[in-house]
Amino acid sequence: MCKPFNVLLFVLFVGRCVCLIEDQAYWRQLGKEELSKALKKRKISNQAQNLILFVGDGMGLTTSTVARIYGKGESGRLAWETFDNLGVLKIYSANKLVPDSCSTATAMFTGIKANHKTAGVDSTVAVDDCAASRKKPAQVESFINWAQTAGKATGFVTTTRVTHATPSALYAHTPNRSWECEANIPQDAADCDDIAWQLVNNSPGRNIDVIMGGGRQCLQANVEGSPEDPVDTWSCYSKQQGRDLINDWKTDKEIRQSSYQVLQNNLDLQNMNESAEFTLGIFANGHLKLEHERDKGPEGMPSLADMTAAAIRLLSKKNPNGYVLMVEGGNIDQTHHRGHARKALDETVALSDAVDVALNMTDVTNTLIIVTSDHSHSMVFTGYPDRSQGVLGVSNSKMDNVPYTNLLYGTGGPNNYQFVVEENKVKRPDPTAENITDFEYSQQSVVLNDEVTHSGTDVLVYARGPMAHLFNSVHEQSYVAYAISYAMQIGIFEGLDPFDDEDSGSSHIYGMSLSFLIMLPFIGVFRVI
Numbered sequence: 385m386c387k388p389f390n391v392l393l394f395v396l397f398v399g400r401c402v403c404l405i406e407d408q409a410y411w412r413q414l415g416k417e418e419l420s421k422a423l424k425k426r427k428i429s430n431q432a433q434n435l436i437l438f439v440g441d442g443m444g445l446t447t448s449t450v451a452r453i454y455g456k457g458e459s460g461r462l463a464w465e466t467f468d469n470l471g472v473l474k475i476y477s478a479n480k481l482v483p484d485s486c487s488t489a490t491a492m493f494t495g496i497k498a499n500h501k502t503a504g505v506d507s508t509v510a511v512d513d514c515a516a517s518r519k520k521p522a523q524v525e526s527f528i529n530w531a532q533t534a535g536k537a538t539g540f541v542t543t544t545r546v547t548h549a550t551p552s553a554l555y556a557h558t559p560n561r562s563w564e565c566e567a568n569i570p571q572d573a574a575d576c577d578d579i580a581w582q583l584v585n586n587s588p589g590r591n592i593d594v595i596m597g598g599g600r601q602c603l604q605a606n607v608e609g610s611p612e613d614p615v616d617t618w619s620c621y622s623k624q625q626g627r628d629l630i631n632d633w634k635t636d637k638e639i640r641q642s643s644y645q646v647l648q649n650n651l652d653l654q655n656m657n658e659s660a661e662f663t664l665g666i667f668a669n670g671h672l673k674l675e676h677e678r679d680k681g682p683e684g685m686p687s688l689a690d691m692t693a694a695a696i697r698l699l700s701k702k703n704p705n706g707y708v709l710m711v712e713g714g715n716i717d718q719t720h721h722r723g724h725a726r727k728a729l730d731e732t733v734a735l736s737d738a739v740d741v742a743l744n745m746t747d748v749t750n751t752l753i754i755v756t757s758d759h760s761h762s763m764v765f766t767g768y769p770d771r772s773q774g775v776l777g778v779s780n781s782k783m784d785n786v787p788y789t790n791l792l793y794g795t796g797g798p799n800n801y802q803f804v805v806e807e808n809k810v811k812r813p814d815p816t817a818e819n820i821t822d823f824e825y826s827q828q829s830v831v832l833n834d835e836v837t838h839s840g841t842d843v844l845v846y847a848r849g850p851m852a853h854l855f856n857s858v859h860e861q862s863y864v865a866y867a868i869s870y871a872m873q874i875g876i877f878e879g880l881d882p883f884d885d886e887d888s889g890s891s892h893i894y895g896m897s898l899s900f901l902i903m904l905p906f907i908g909v910f911r912v913i
């Protein structure tokens with residue numbers, strides 16, 4: 385059984401753990417390696433043919449740090465931590481300091497900041513204002529529109545419903561993110577189309593080449609849940625007699641005489657036809673199962689890495705002009721909301737695996753890979769755990785003499801909030817009475833709420849490939865869309881020559897605004913006259 389290679393690995397591994405002393409020589413060596421990498425860093429200044437944008441939903445810096453330690457050890461790296469270029473994104477939305485996922489997705493995908501709970505519309509649209517959202521000038525286009533106009537293939541994959549907040553901003557215009565199916569649209573907004581309907585019937589949704597995720601319950605009426613594939617009872621559930629948008633999607637492709645495939649489980653995904661022009665993968669009634677609990681067999685649901693690999697294969701085959709692909713690790717946010725820190729860490733590692741797959745399958749000289757997040761979460765990493773303790777342990781409080789977990793939440797649902805009053809004193813239960821390393825454990829929170837709420841701290845954006853160096857500072861979140869536009873020469877910055885050196889590129893933009901400024905007084909004069 386013991387192949388020579390394995391013995392070598394074993395020796396290396398044991399050697400690392402036992403013999404690797406973090407003495408002065410060790411740190412100097414690491415310093416030298418990092419310095420050498422920094423000095424050798426090269427800019428790739430040609431146009432990006434392909435784009436893969438990874439969004440870790442709710443993956444703030446705390447989540448990323450803790451997931452690194454959890455998954456790779458503190459001296460290891462998640463996939464995006466090998467990238468040469470990074471920046472910081474300011475995530476406030478049009479009306480909130482702590483934003484939600486669809487307003488922030490709108491900023492990243494379209495370049496325009498939107499109001500809380502709205503998607504694909506500008507800030508003239510207040511939440512629930514159907515009439516305002518139907519006005520054409522209020523509707524904003526995403527990089528999916530830009531790429532389709534430029535003749536590129538387009539796709540997205542997510543572990544949430546395909547109609548959920550983040551993906552919806554790619555293709556829908558809605559004043560309320562909850563309107564995922566017809567059942568959630570109120571009477572007075574009957575003129576507004578639900579998000580699922582827009583995906584299948586409108587442009588750019590119906591032209592998207594690859595769509596993968598969950599959300600059958602929003603596409604088809606009265607779907608039945610099962611323990612392996614439950615229905616989300618707290619979100620949109622279609623009940624309209626005869627509604628079958630999966631079938632409508634197929635009919636649309638038939639009318640266009642295009643080949644298509646609908647995939648519903650691991651087996652379908654494995655056997656997919658790489659030459660199909662359109663692919664719709666709907667693997668769950670609600671969100672996809674978490675990585676640690678999913679059935680990996682033929683009937684089960686795929687991992688984010690599986691879907692990412694399949695999407696890249698389909699898109700790169702489809703179109704010589706290149707492609708854009710959005711990949712969302714949506715269950716990082718879902719599990720944080722329930723206060724299950726370990727699940728969120730595990731889903732973050734699953735996102736890292738998906739990024740690894742993409743790094744393997746693409747060419748750094750023509751594919752821009754961006755990894756970022758829409759917003760942070762209120763998880764904190766605190767106490768003074770020893771390095772040998774890992775992230776799921778406890779420290780001892782010197783004040784109430786009750787241990788506390790090193791991961792805690794600011795706000796949380798009933799499972800997180802555990803304070804009790806005893807003898808007129810507020811008491812915090814000892815977390816070690818429960819299994820704190822279990823996936824199901826909910827870390828304690830300070831404030832009782834219906835769930836863990838988001839955090840408004842900045843998120844990082846990591847980039848690799850052509851024009852990755854456009855991310856180098858503290859940016860508005862909306863800047864992501866402009867960087868994509870410029871790097872790929874699609875959408876608003878199409879026509880600026882990316883082969884010019886960067887200075888002339890930016891002076892072109894400044895030039896435009898400068899001439900506008902010069903015109904301003906004259907515009908004023910004309911108005912006075």
Ligand SMILES: *[C@@H]1O[C@H](CO)[C@@H](O)[C@H](O)[C@H]1NC(C)=O
Nearest residue numbers: 511512560562563568569570
């Ligand atoms: C959005 O739509 C849902 C479903 O109809 C509704 O419950 C909610 O009140 C609406 N508005 C907001 C601000 O969420």
Ligand SMILES: *[C@@H]1O[C@H](CO)[C@@H](O)[C@H](O)[C@H]1NC(C)=O
Nearest residue numbers: 642643644657658659660661
């Ligand atoms: C795959 O799809 C292409 C394009 O529609 C078709 O020509 C081919 O026959 C399909 N292959 C299989 C094995 O179904």
Ligand SMILES: *[C@@H]1O[C@H](CO)[C@@H](O)[C@H](O)[C@H]1NC(C)=O
Nearest residue numbers: 737739740741742743744745
């Ligand atoms: C990437 O490719 C290398 C070399 O072919 C392989 O060993 C590794 O398993 C691949 N990783 C992923 C995540 O596909």
Ligand SMILES: *[C@@H]1O[C@H](CO)[C@@H](O)[C@H](O)[C@H]1NC(C)=O
Nearest residue numbers: 818819820821822823824825
């Ligand atoms: C605690 O949870 C972990 C992870 O699920 C499990 O491996 C371990 O057996 C559990 N311990 C106890 C005492 O139940």
